[in-house]
Amino acid sequence: MLVVVCIKQVPDTTQVKIDPVTGNLIREGVPFIMNPFDTHALEEGLRLKGKYGLNVAVISMGPPNTEITLRKALALGVDNAVLLSDRAFGGADTLATSKVLAEATRQLAQKEEVVIVLCGKQTIDGDTAQVGPGIATRLGYSQLTLVEHIENIDLQAKKIIARRKLEGRDEVVEASLPAMISVVREINTPRYPTVPMRLMAEGATVTLWDNKEMKLNEETIGLKGSATQVRKIFSPERAVGEILGDGAANPDEAANLLIDKLSEGGLILI
Amino acid sequence: MTNSILFLTIFLISISFFGWSCFRYFRLITLGKAENRFDHLGKRIRDLFLYSFAQRCSISGSYRFGVNHAILFWCFMILLVANTEFLLAGIFPDYINLANLPTGLYYTIALIFDIASLLALLAVLTAAGRRLFFPPKYIEARTRDAFFILGMVAVLMLAFFGLHSSEIAQGSERAALYMPISSFVASSILPGASTESLISLANISWWIHAIVLLCFLNYLPYSKHMHILTVIPNSFFKRLTRMSLQPREEFNKGNVFGVGQVDQFTWKALFDSYCCTECGRCSDVCPATSTNKPLNPRLVIHDIKENLLTNGPMLINKEQAKLPLIGGGQDGSIDEEVIWECTTCGACMEVCPAFIEHVPRITDMRRDLVEMKARFPQELLNFFENMEQRSNPWGIAPAERTKWAAKINVQPFEAGKTECLFFVGCAGAYDARSRHVTLAVTKILDSAGVSWGILGKDEPCCGDSLRRLGNEYVFDRMVKENIEMFKEKGVRKVITQCPHCYHTLKNDYRRYGIELEVVHHTELINNLIKEGRLELTQTRDLGNIAFHDSCYLGRYNNIYEAPRKAIALATNQAPVEMERHHDRSFCCGAGGGRMWMEEKIGKHINVLRIEEAMKENPETICVCCPYCMTMFEDGLKDKGADNRVKVLDLAEIIAKAIK
Known part of the structure; x- marks a missing residue:
């Protein structure tokens, strides 16, 4: 049985700047990293492998250089890494992306039964949190988002019990398998690759699937298949801040002013 | 008959x-791996006589009782x-x-x-x-x-x-x-x-x-008393550099990295374990042992010996070792936490009369934990990721490396146009307190007319902590990239303000085939004063100045007098010596990657050192290292003395004295 982990290679956002004139992202020279939330999804997949003896495959849609990120996943111990790369996939929004990832999962499922698809709760570049649910919808899987702990998986009864982290409360839910699970950072601490595994990963095969392999209708994927189109990227104007009181001279007063301000805005309850 | x-x-x-x-x-x-300790025969024979027959170590330093020995x-x-x-x-x-x-x-x-x-x-x-x-x-x-x-x-x-x-x-x-x-x-x-x-x-x-x-x-x-048989040969095999440099690792498939089993040590490491006289000097000077942490360098060597005696006969017969070297929880096995507590200050090696090399053994075992087992204190996960992704310990964007220079005019380093590369270092570029030191250094360089430039956002981390923490794989990759860049840019002369950058660029990088002319700002300042290139007025408002020797300047690189002379010239008074100074100086607690880890057990090392400094009633404590700076300032706050005593880098003292 197989766990499929979807990962995305994203620009290291702490190093991304926006061109003030054109409003475009300056990506030149910005290193790529594995989307931080996805590192937790990957870790959870590897833990399931250890606990339930499942195989783990990672898939990623992206340009050819995404191979570097897939090799990192191989160094951490996944069994199979598939790069979904084709010009036809380019420019995709969350809808078109989820179609490609869902199709890849479907094709993997033809060889080995897929029980769980793991995703990070969102990516740090798009921040939409839509791709995971999109995959679940397209595959007809149960979807559990914002999972902070997988309590139990019953492979016989095809049931999973997981705890979701919601605002101000937790929710323990049961769902039937196969399921798509998107994880929050609290779910685990990612492992670090050993050197022998890194060296193994350097020479390991990353499977490449282009659209000849995937056979998706080109009208439904990539830029053409995207329901949203990017018209402009800009930094939102930030309202000028305000200094409350004089914290250095009278910290108590400043703290009280802050509390008043927060309760006025309905941000805290007193 | x-x-x-x-x-x-x-x-x-x-x-x-x-x-x-x-x-x-x-x-x-x-059983040990090969290591050449038969090079430079002349020097080795000289050491044999000097240290064995002349008993130089027994009698050295404060150990007067060695005369009896x-x-x-x-x-x-x-x-x-x-x-x-x-x-x-x-x-x-x-x-x-x-x-x-x-x-x-x-x-x-x-x-x-x-x-x-x-x-x-x-x-x-x-x-x-x-x-x-x-x-x-x-x-x-x-x-x-x-x-x-x-x-x-x-x-x-x-x-x-x-x-x-x-x-x-x-x-x-x-x-x-x-x-x-x-x-x-x-x-x-x-x-x-x-x-x-x-x-x-x-x-x-x-x-x-x-x-x-x-x-x-x-x-x-x-x-x-086995040492009677072993120490004389060991004075022939002793390291020829001040601190033995860890060898590089070859990253080929199938290799074993670090030491997780006793036969992965070199023969010299095994021989060392037979040399211990159990004199206890290493325990006496170790910052970890002195602050009630489980690490005791003597016991590390003892455990290596016990492990060898237990497992050796089996390993010789190609059987499985039965006592784990790391984490067996018994005599002859070393606990993981012990391995992480070392600050690599080198005090143990400095005082050992039997020429035992403790620090490289600890790094060997750290390599095993990091590279083979990926097991290390949790705080280090972020540190390792940050170093690998952004080439600095905090993971701050490289673009912010030049923020310290926002208000001054700085030239980028260009071979031909600028003579020296000022290697600012991660602390010097990102740490709010150390940025003041960086500015002080630039003031000195400018007023002495030194031609210098910086790499700005392209400046990488030297990789010091990675190497001391045993993450040789990432260090190796970083160094290769860094050296490529140094060569491309034609870097020959480098000025550093951090003893860790200094030691790494000067001594560790040499193993990667680049001979950089590296100078630490303490040496540079002293030379500039000697050459009459710095005009100083003697500042007197710093009061009593206690001087702290940084491990990587002093014990590692033998720089003791340059900063002292500079202080004397700038303030017209020699700095006050703490109880432990020069080669017996006591670590601030941040070396060997300890800067990035929590100090959870025992008394804090920096607090112990601050207490020692306070005995001299200083108004100022002079340091020459950004780690020491952080540790001393924290220690002073801990003791509630930060309003009475200030910590200054040598560069700041000199910059104040510039006319």
Whole structure:
């Protein structure tokens, strides 16, 4: 049985700047990293492998250089890494992306039964949190988002019990398998690759699937298949801040002013 | 005749047993990996004489009691000749006898032996007395063992005098006049004794001497006195650099990285473990041991030895080792937390009189934990990721590396246009406090007319902490990239303000085939003052300045005087020395990657050092390292003394004094 982990290679956002004139992202020279939330999804997949003896495959849609990120996943111990790369996939929004990832999962499922698809709760570049649910919808899987702990998986009864982290409360839910699970950072601490595994990963095969392999209708994927189109990227104007009181001279007063301000805005309850 | 046959039998049995013990022990050394310690023969032979025969380490520094060891050592060397003769004469009484030598020579030898025996007896009594009545706190190990061996030596000496004085009393010793002590015993204790009793005293003494001597020989390999056999060769094998540099690793598939099993150490590391005299000096100076942490360098070496003795015979037979080297929770196994507590300050290696190299052993084992097992304190996960992704410990964007220079005019480094690269370092570029030091350095460089430039956002981390923490794989990749860039940009001369950058760029990078001319700002400042390129007014408003030696400047690179001279010239007063200074300086607690880890056990090392500094009533503490800066400032806050005492980098003191 197989766990499929979807990962995305994203620009290291702490190093991304926006061109003030054109409003475009300056990506030149910005290193790529594995989307931080996805590192937790990957870790959870590897833990399931250890606990339930499942195989783990990672898939990623992206340009050819995404191979570097897939090799990192191989160094951490996944069994199979598939790069979904084709010009036809380019420019995709969350809808078109989820179609490609869902199709890849479907094709993997033809060889080995897929029980769980793991995703990070969102990516740090798009921040939409839509791709995971999109995959679940397209595959007809149960979807559990914002999972902070997988309590139990019953492979016989095809049931999973997981705890979701919601605002101000937790929710323990049961769902039937196969399921798509998107994880929050609290779910685990990612492992670090050993050197022998890194060296193994350097020479390991990353499977490449282009659209000849995937056979998706080109009208439904990539830029053409995207329901949203990017018209402009800009930094939102930030309202000028305000200094409350004089914290250095009278910290108590400043703290009280802050509390008043927060309760006025309905941000805290007193 | 019967006697000599009986003795020959005993002698052969015991010498075979001794030979077998030695074979058993030294065969295990061959399990170790290769390492060349036969290079620079001239220098090695010189060290052999300097350190073994001249006993330089025993007597060094504050360990004045080592004089006693030196006396014992020399008596031992002399009596080695005496005892060889004694044993051979016991076997071939008709052929071997010193008395057969030419008269003059015989008398001289007799005199030397007699006096050496007395000195040895006195030295042994002094050593025993010291252990009984004035035990130094760092002597903690196997006191019973020590008394046993001291007792044996004392009995040997007493038997020597018993034998010779009874011979003198019988009138059968022609060198009596030249054996003042034996003669004294003969004349004061033995007069009037019958010939028979004198003969039996001589006989008994002879046999006691013979048996104890053979016991002593056989006891050696099983006690800390094994060092008698190993330290002399180890002074030949000793490292030739101040701090031994960890070798590089070859990252090929199938290789083993670091040391997770005792046979993965080099033979020298294994040999070291046989050299420990259990003197406790390393424990005495170790910052971790001194603050009640489980790490004790002496025990690390002891555990390596125990592990070798337990696993070695199995490994020789190609069987599985049964006692894990790391994390076995028993004697002969080293706990993981112990391995992470080392600050790599090198104080243990500096004081070890047996030339044991403790720090590289700890890094070897860190390599195993990081590279083979990916097991390390959780705080390090972020650190490793940040270093790999953003080439700095905090993971701050490289674009922010030049923020410190927002208000000044800085040239980018360009070969031909600028002479020196000012390698700002991660702390100097990102740490709010260290940025002031960076600015002070630039002020000094400019006012002395030094031609310098920076790499700005392209400046990488040197990788120091990665290497000390055992993440050699990432270090290796970073260094290769960095060197590529240095070569591309034509970097030759480098100025650093961090001793860790300094040591890494200067000494570690050399192994990667780049010889950079690296200078730390302390040396540079001192040179600029000497050359008259800095005009200083003497500032006096800093009060008493206590100076702290940074490990990576001092012990690692022998820079002690440059900062002191500079302070003296800038303030017209020599800095105040703390109790521990120069090569005995006490670490701030941040080296060896400890900067990035929590200090969870025992007293904080920086607080202990601050308490030491406060004894000198300083108004200012001068440091030369960004880590020391952080640790001292934190320590002062901890003690609530940060409003009375300030911590300044040498560059800041000098910058204040510039006209």
